[in-house]
Amino acid sequence: MELEIxxxxxxxxxxxxxxxxxxxxxxxxLLETDPHYPGLHTxxxxxxxxxxxxxxxxxxRVTFQYGDNCILLRNSCEHDAVLRGLP
Numbered sequence: 001m002e003l004e005i006x007x008x009x010x011x012x013x014x015x016x017x018x019x020x021x022x023x024x025x026x027x028x029x030l031l032e033t034d035p036h037y038p039g040l041h042t043x044x045x046x047x048x049x050x051x052x053x054x055x056x057x058x059x060x061r062v063t064f065q066y067g068d069n070c071i072l073l074r075n076s077c078e079h080d081a082v083l084r085g086l087p
Contacts, residue, residue, distance in 0.1 A: 002070045003032050009073040016076070020060065024076055027056045031064070031071060 005013075013024060030037045031054060040054035045063065051074065053063045063074040 001032060001035065003028060004067065004070045004072045006072065006074055009076055012076045020056075023056050023060065024062065027054060027062055028073070031062070035071065 013021060016024065027040065030040055031042075035042055035052075035054075042052055042054040045051045045053050050065050051063055052065070053061045056062060056076070059078050060076070061078070062076050065072045065074060
């Protein structure tokens with residue numbers, strides 16, 4: 001599936017260290033190829049409608065939504081920040 005990047009995702013990505021950017025890029029390659037790849041631990045964010053998250057590492061997450069023939073990348077931040085930023 002094709003990935004679409006929101007401004008919020010791009011802004012947060014640019015603030016990350018080169019090491020974390022590399023980890024996020026690896027995660028995005030896996031997500032694009034197989035969103036249900038076991039290592040991503042993809043799951044629906046509890047209490048939301050249609051928002052999913054996958055693991056980058058022990059603390060870093062990527063949130064996204066499925067669109068028409070694409071995956072819309074919403075956010076890339078620490079797990080607790082993901083939860084605070086949800087409606």
